[in-house]
Amino acid sequence: MTAALTTSGTTAVQSDATISTTPAAPTGPNKLPLKFPFTTAGGVQISALNLRRPKVRDLKQSxxxxxxxxxxxVALFALIAGLTPEDMDEMDAADYTTLQARFQQMQSGSIL
Known part of the structure; x- marks a missing residue:
């Protein structure tokens, strides 16, 4: 809902919408918690992957x-997770298997 208020020739707009300059942390089906957190080559601790939906350009790039x-x-998964293939190499195999299953769900459209 938007309302316009006029006072002394000045119009102010009030809106229920919130504008944020910082992106919200992904939650829901695109966040993949890891059972076995790992440390990237750059020393960053990863306990969950924030996945974006893959695009055709990602498939072609990989x-x-x-x-x-x-x-x-591995290159494709790194692209959609915002990591490098070298970072992905440090991931536990059990978490990687879960990532493969999540990717299949995303690719089939069962997860947005």
Missing amino acids: QRDGGTQGDQE
Whole structure:
């Protein structure tokens, strides 16, 4: 709801909408908590991955990066998680399996 208030020739607009200059931390289906947190090559502790939905450009980029099919998958997951493939190498295999399953859900459209 928006309302305009006029006082002495000045118009102020009041709105229920909130404008934020800092992005909110992702929650819900795109946040993947890790059972086994890890430390990146840069020394950052990762306890959850904030995933964005993959785009075609991400698929193409991961294929251009070359390597084996596994290398391409790691590169793709790194892109959507905002990490590097080297960071992903430090992830526990159990969490990686969970990430693979989440990616499949995202790709099928069952998770927005």
